[in-house]
Amino acid sequence: MRNSVDVPRSLMISAVVALVAAQSVFAQAPAAPRIGQKPRTATMTAVTPGSFPAPAPASDSNKLSDYDPARLLAGHVLRRAGFGPSPKDMDTVLRLGFNGYVEQQLNPSQIDDSALDARMPAEPKNQFNTYTRWRRWYLRMVYSKRQLQEKMALIWHEHFATSINKVGYAEFMSDQEDLFRRNALGSFRQMLVEIAKDRAMVIWLDNNYNDGNATDDEGNPIPPNENFARELLQLFSMGPEKLNPDGSIVMGGDGRPVVNYTETDVREAARALTGFYVDYKKNKKTEFDPDAHDSGNKTIMGRTVVGRSGADGAREVDDVVDILMTHPSTSPFISKMLIMKLATETPTPGYVQRVSTVFSSTNGDLKATVRAILLDPEFVSDAVVRSQFKTPIEHFVGLFRAFDVKTKGYSLIDWTYEARHLLYAPPSVFSFYRPGSKGTLVNTALVTIRDSEADSFVSGYDASINVAKIIRKNRLTTPELTVDFLSDALLAGPLQPEVRTQIVSYMDGRVDEEKFRGAMWLVIVSPDFQRN
Secondary structure, rough: OOOOOOHHHHHHHHHHHHOOOHHHHHHOOOOOOOOOOOOOOOOOOOOOOOOOOOOOOOOOOOOOOOOOHHHHHHHHHHHHOOOOOHHHHHHHHHHHHHHHHHHHOOOOHHOOHHHHHOOOOOOOOOOOOOHHHHHHHHHHHHHHHHHHHHHHHHHHHHHHOOHHHOOOOHHHHHHHHHHHHHHHOOOOOHHHHHHOOOHHHHHHOOOOOOHHHEOOOOOOOOEEEOHHHHHHHHHHHOEEOOOOOOOOEOOOOOOOOEEEEOOOHHHHHHHOOOOOOOOOOOOOOOOHHHHHOOOOOOOOOOEEOOOOOOOHHHHHHHHHHHHHHHHOHHHHHHHHEEEEHHOOOOOHHHHHHHHHHHHHOOOOEHHHHHHHOOHHHHHHHHOOOOOOOOOOOOHHHHHHHOOOOOOHHHHHHHHHHHHOOOOOOOOOOOOOOOOOOOHHHHOOHHHHHHHHHHHHHHHHOOOOOHHHHHHOOOOOOOHHHHHHHHHHHHOOOOOOOHHHHHHHHHHHHOOHHHHHHHHOOOOOOOOOHEEE
């Protein structure tokens, strides 16, 4: 720790140990309700559009002992459908109500986000400038009022997992980011069609100059590269195993999972997707070369794609996507992935089926699907609220939002790089982590990184925090009021009583800048702050 934050070594060690133990804390969280059983929601689900439950009475000695259920629910939706509470966004949710805020966020084009523009560095002209493009996206996460759109853009980036390390061109990655933002709450079918032609994806999964008519020196056909076709089936649309509408795997008579496709299906899909290439010289969007396209008929999962010749061959992408969109596994596969990203990594089958039904009945309308996820009773159940791990991006971005502090985004690049969650840089096609495995980003090795970054944040690195103003404005005259303020700002929920007691004790009766920053550090490295 730097000298600017005076925290006793014993408390530092206990805080880090507690963070390492966070996984066991989450493991003891209430189990999800059984099928057919109404999710346990206590008082938090008594929500109607534009309203919240009546706030619980506050206590001067410990206002978090009966934490305001409206604030708890507001903090929950701001963490899951965005990157954490900010003072202004908390006020917005409380004013609009839970349902009203969700509906607002589902219509991002109607949200005035002009204030964000003043904070953004200019779009770089250099197509290799990754650093500025990183900063621009991180600043969107911190300051954009369109929080759900930014969260969905990140989810799609993680889902399609394309890396600058192979693509090379930062401009291509930025264009893909725009693709995700543009389609974030639109049509999943359109998303698949566009990603198949996206320059970064074409390079990333070897569909660049993928010739469907290539031959060797002896005139023998050379099969096209199958990488993109394989991942389109396995990771991007329907998954390798047949799924029931509730997300459970269909088992065959031999007791094994029924597969969705064969190696022949992958090869046939690869043939249909040939002919695309990136025109580097003119720096245009992906082009199509009819001479490199296999125009013969293909059979994919029992359905025939009639071969198209000439420029019309590019439309076979649409034909393949149509097959994927009507496959019965696509709806539960995508719906479950979105639930695991936005709500819980352990959804009940009923939750998956309800959302999957919306996805399939709307032909992949993502706005309707995300609405179904966020307004489902299970989203605000005891089994879901504050039951998940924060990812490093959620962790670090949330810090800046909690106090509405100024940042230029430099620290977010440094910190997410160290924590293995840097934008544009998933380690493989399997992304930063597989859906359901978010906890792999919270381990002993990464605990010390989060500890160090917490120190940097409270010490003011790339973060302008006017502690004296905060203390004065919020009338923080006692350690108890100070710790409760920090808990409210950082968690929008209560600290565990034993954690609160330790931090109050650490302040030793003082409320000054040194103790405020030290208490802030202790809240940030506590297991409570890891809860999302």
